[in-house]
Amino acid sequence: xxxxxxxxxxxxxxxxxxxxxxxxxxxxxxxxxxxxxxxxxxxxxxxxxxxxxxxxxxxxxxxxxxxxxxxxxxxxxxxxxxxxxxxxxxxxxxxxxxxxxxxxxxxxxxxxxxxxxxxxxxxxxxxxxxxxxxxxxxxxxxxxxxxxxxxxxxxxxxxxxxxxxxxxxxxxxxxxxxxxxxxxxx
Amino acid sequence: xxxxxxxxxxxxxxxxxxxxxxxxxxxxxxxxxxxxxxxxxxxxxxxxxxxxxxxxxxxxxxxxxxxxxxxxxxxxxxxxxxxxxxxxxxxxxxxxxxxxxxxxxxxxxxxxxxxxxxxxxxxxxxxxxxxxxxxxxxxxxxxxxxxxxxxxxxxxxxxxxxxxxxxxxxxxxxxxxxxxxxxxxx
Numbered sequence: 001x002x003x004x005x006x007x008x009x010x011x012x013x014x015x016x017x018x019x020x021x022x023x024x025x026x027x028x029x030x031x032x033x034x035x036x037x038x039x040x041x042x043x044x045x046x047x048x049x050x051x052x053x054x055x056x057x058x059x060x061x062x063x064x065x066x067x068x069x070x071x072x073x074x075x076x077x078x079x080x081x082x083x084x085x086x087x088x089x090x091x092x093x094x095x096x097x098x099x100x101x102x103x104x105x106x107x108x109x110x111x112x113x114x115x116x117x118x119x120x121x122x123x124x125x126x127x128x129x130x131x132x133x134x135x136x137x138x139x140x141x142x143x144x145x146x147x148x149x150x151x152x153x154x155x156x157x158x159x160x161x162x163x164x165x166x167x168x169x170x171x172x173x174x175x176x177x178x179x180x181x182x183x184x185x186x
Numbered sequence: 187x188x189x190x191x192x193x194x195x196x197x198x199x200x201x202x203x204x205x206x207x208x209x210x211x212x213x214x215x216x217x218x219x220x221x222x223x224x225x226x227x228x229x230x231x232x233x234x235x236x237x238x239x240x241x242x243x244x245x246x247x248x249x250x251x252x253x254x255x256x257x258x259x260x261x262x263x264x265x266x267x268x269x270x271x272x273x274x275x276x277x278x279x280x281x282x283x284x285x286x287x288x289x290x291x292x293x294x295x296x297x298x299x300x301x302x303x304x305x306x307x308x309x310x311x312x313x314x315x316x317x318x319x320x321x322x323x324x325x326x327x328x329x330x331x332x333x334x335x336x337x338x339x340x341x342x343x344x345x346x347x348x349x350x351x352x353x354x355x356x357x358x359x360x361x362x363x364x365x366x367x368x369x370x371x372x
Contacts, residue, residue, distance in 0.1 A: 003283070004323050042325070058323040063249070066291040097189070105252040108290075137190050137244040137323050139228070 004058040007133050008044040009090055009145060010037045010051040017088055017182035025166070027094070027176030036090065036182055038147075055092055057133025057145040064108050069118050078126035085129060085149040088182040089158065092135075092142035099173035100136075115168035124161045127154040142176065190244040193319050194230040195276055195331060196223045196237040203274055203368035211352070213280070213362030222276065222368055224333075241278055243319025243331040250294050255304050264312035269372060271315060271335040275344065276366040278321075278328035285359035286322075301354035310347045313340040328362065 011019065011030070015037030022032045033052040045056060062070065078085075099107065111117045121130065133145040150158050162179070165171060197205065197216070201223030208218045219238040231242060248256065264271075285293065297303045307316065319331040336344050348365070351357060 003286075004325070006325060058325075060323055061286040061293075062289050065289050067289045070289040100189075100247045103248050103251050103253045103256040104294075107247075134323055137246055137320055139190070139192060139244075 002059075004060050005040055006042065006044045006058050007056070007145075008039040009055045009057075009147075010039060010048065011035070011053050012037065012048075012051045014050070017184050020181045020183055023179040023181075025177035025179050026174055030092075030178050030180070036180070055090075055135065055142060055145055056138055056140055057135040058138070059131065060134045064111050065118060069112075069122075072122060073118075073125070076122070076125045078129040080129050080131060080147070080149055082129065082149065082151075083186060084151045086184050086186050087150050087152055087155055087158075088184070089148040089162075090145060090180040090182065091148070091162070092145045092176075092178050092180075093174050094142045094144075094176040095173045096175045110173075111170050115165075115170035117165065117168065117170055120161065120164055120168075124157055127151070128158055128161060188245075190246050191226055192228065192230045192244050193242070193331075194225040195241045195243075195333075196225060196234065197221070197239050198223065198234075198237045200236070203370050206367045206369055209365040209367075211363035211365050212360055216278075216364050216366070222366070241276075241321065241328060241331055242324050242326055243321040244324070245317065246320045250297050251304060255298075255308075258308060259304075259311070262308070262311045264315040266315050266317060266333070266335055268315065268335065268337075270337045272370050272372050273336050273338055273341055273344075274368040274370075275334040275348075276331060276368065277334070277348070278331045278362075278364050278366075279360050280328045280330075280362040281359045282361045296359075297356050301351075301356035303351065303354065303356055306347065306350055306354075310343055313337070314344055314347060328364075 011033035012035060013033070015035035017036040017038065019033055019036050022030055031052055065073065112119070127150055129149045131147045133147070135145055136143040148158065197219035198221060199219070201221035203222040203224065205219055205222050208216055217238050251259065298305070313336055315335045317333045319333070320329070321331055322329040334344065
């Protein structure tokens with residue numbers, strides 16, 4: 001877990017990922033553009049007039065994961081950038097104030113004890129690689145930007161993971177969610 | 187716990203708080219200036235050539251506090267801006283990568299089970315009002331900026347609190363700390 005990595009996801013006329021569809025799952029959606037550019041590092045935030053929209057976030061330390069869970073995660077998780085992973089999803093979400101008002105133990109109880117968020121994700125490793133970005137403290141319109149990469153053969157498994165998460169108690173606290181699906185040539 | 191509040195602490199030739207002293211507790215210090223200006227809200231980050239230095243952070247959700255601890259805290263804690271609280275401290279700290287690499291349960295065990303950070307702070311309430319700002323995800327040179335306000339009569343109690351925290355296991359993970367003491371007229 002290195003220092004926070006600043007990442008901007010920029011939609012516009014160029015980028016490494018083709019935007020296949022944009023779905024407004026809850027609340028307002030986002031404009032459709034042909035390409036998504038993923039910019040990392042200190043200059044990721046530089047203005048670019050060609051962008052239709054930009055979502056900014058940073059990687060960070062673990063917020064809920066325990067030591068035992070982390071050992072399982074790190075032993076099995078896949079890295080981003082695998083050549084066969086030509087499908088991706090960017091899922092920005094925002095949670096209601098009632099979520100953020102909860103103390104740490106109550107959020108953990110909802111997220112894992114009752115919604116099994118971490119355990120669910122583990123079942124889809126290493127097929128689905130994942131990186132979480134935090135946006136709330138950057139003053140962004142979403143709280144989290146989660147980025148997923150998988151091979152076309154694992155697309156059905158990914159749909160199942162997303163559908164199961166959306167049925168959890170944790171997701172009752174989500175009041176805005178957009179699901180952006182992407183692809184690239186191998 | 188409202189939405190994150192963006193705060194800039196700017197040292198320079200004007201501000202609401204007189205800088206009485208700046209002590210480098212661990213690692214590099216900060217330049218001494220006559221005044222500290224505390225800027226809050228969306229424009230807190232606007233550039234100002236008159237600033238000698240600026241430290242930026244945001245308030246956020248609770249990261250370690252449990253429900254039981256939070257009930258005690260909120261029943262006793264004092265607000266900022268009390269007229270009698272004419273002394274303040276701004277204590278920026280940075281923790282080593284080994285801290286941030288720990289999963290949530292291990293950080294909680296060090297911070298509270300073994301260092302009693304929350305319980306210690308509770309003993310000095312409501313004399314010492316406190317607001318924590320997170321800076322790590324903003325790409326700042328410190329991870330946290332903690333702001334304290336207290337009356338002159340409570341200065342000895344505040345020194346005791348700070349000294350006890352610095353002796354904890356948690357503080358072994360602090361590799362940079364600056365202690366800035368301030369005052370204002372009533």
